[in-house]
Amino acid sequence: METTAGQVTGTQPACRLSSAYLQAPLATAADCCVHGQPASSEQAIEAAAAVLQNARVPLYFGLGETSSEVVRKVVDLADQTGGILDASHPTYFDPTGRVLQTTGMVTCSLGEIRHRADLVVFWGCDPKTTHPRHWERYSVEPTGRFIPHGRADRHVVGIGQPNATTAACDTFLSLSPAQQIAALHALVAWTQGKPLNETTLQAQLGNIVEALAQLHQQIQAAKYFVIVLGEGFLRRDLGRVPLELLSQYVRPLHEKTRGAISILRPGPNWVGAGGVVASRTGYPGGASLGQGIPQFDPDNGSAVQLLSAGRVDAAMLFTGPWLKQLPEAAIKRLNEIPTIMLGHQTEGPIGERQIFIPIARPGVSDQGTTSRLDDMPLPLRSLVPAEALTAKEIVQALLEKTSA
Known part of the structure; x- marks a missing residue:
């Protein structure tokens, strides 16, 4: 592995998929944004906490883009705010x-x-x-x-x-x-x-x-x-x-x-995210925590279905390439409701209703655990110093602010 100026610049033996992930430009603190305006991480976390506290039915998804340790904290956050969890891949069907x-x-x-x-x-x-x-x-x-x-x-x-x-x-x-x-x-x-x-x-x-x-x-x-x-x-x-x-x-x-x-499941950690949610709620893929106990609706509870039907009034997600493959109705709804986006790479312009918080990239500047497509857990190491907060730090901060 070759690193230069805080970036991964080469991998041996080379793999086009891993190279694209490891060497993509990292999001930095300067990319932090609240409603289309530059902001500090602290300001973005405050705004995100307010969104989750005021929402009646917040949705948490895109969990396969982060480590299993972070997913555990997101489950706690969803439970605390009465939200809906969807750990499945938004565009890949795996029953x-x-x-x-x-x-x-x-x-x-x-x-x-x-x-x-x-x-x-x-x-x-x-x-x-x-x-x-x-x-x-x-x-x-x-x-x-x-x-x-x-x-x-x-x-x-x-x-x-x-x-x-x-x-x-x-x-x-x-x-x-x-x-x-x-x-x-x-x-x-x-x-x-x-x-x-x-x-x-x-x-x-x-x-x-x-x-x-x-x-x-x-x-x-x-x-x-x-x-x-x-x-x-x-x-x-x-x-x-x-x-x-x-x-x-x-x-x-x-x-x-x-x-x-x-x-042949997609990466990075969709298998691990599903496993964490299943172990915490008892249901595979996702659950609604709005009634104080986990409730399962596999036919109508996916993130895409909930967004397309307008059944959620806020969303928190971890960004990834799948965002560009979402159905038009789901994207439209994300642009209409307050949306908190945590990502290690910017995914295009941020709308007026969106909050973007940069995070350290798992396996590059953040540690944790991910699961391979065959359910084998693998440790992640930090290769370069992080220029942004880790997802774990951000979700922990949201937990503390929404509990106040």
Whole structure:
């Protein structure tokens, strides 16, 4: 790691994703803003505390952009102010928490994939583009304890629409989004030994029925299989149904072999944020704390839905690239209500109703804990001195001022 004048200027070995995060310009105290006007951090914290105290239904989201220690304090702040928490990614749909509570799901660490998986199925994902180190270090190319020859010991299958990953797979099953549920029902029926209407199956899946059946046989014969999922599989319009069906398929397979489901989640700490909120409230992803006890509404309680429906009158968020992908109705509402934005990088002009408080960047000028996409907690170190307050200091100050 190379640092110059308080900035990270180089990483070895280089990774385009980590380099973009580590080397992006840091927000400084000079970027602090209250309603479009420059302000000190103390003034911004005072203004933010007033917003939260006066709000009837404040919303807290974007929590995956900060450390797990900060998320714990945000839960306390939401409880103190009667707010609503949403720890899920605003634009990435991941129903894992609900499926774990309903159907159950067999999962694994990236290390298990590396050392055990001789059959890897990429379904609706493109790790070569979104998670390049996944292919290189964990799922396909590396050698492992039980995979001594690396790529030569693995059979790799791609399912879904063609992309950079499927082009490098040994086998590719072209599956349209409309065929996904039918394919999952067929797999569940095969593994549970239930009869299928062959005419209906052919009508739904066409010429891929034979290839899908062959994949089922390969999975049963594998020493250890892993099915890696991405956005093409986890579709918001279908809710948790696809993941529940896949979980029902994988579980009985353990009578013959071993395997797991792994999900390519976005970073930095969306997995950790969800875990903290679940451990504190008992509910996966988020909860409303306005009635003095946690209340769960998974179908209507996401940040995007609450903003779009105008059901919150203030918001506090940790900024990230996802801000540019929010639906227009949610962005419109954020511009209409008092919004407190904590960020280590400025995300464009600050409106008259917004407060921007710069924070130290986790893993660059702030310490803490983050969770990898497979739920493994990782420590963060501070590489350069911070020119702004840490998120933990700011949230602690808000806790103290809103309790007065």
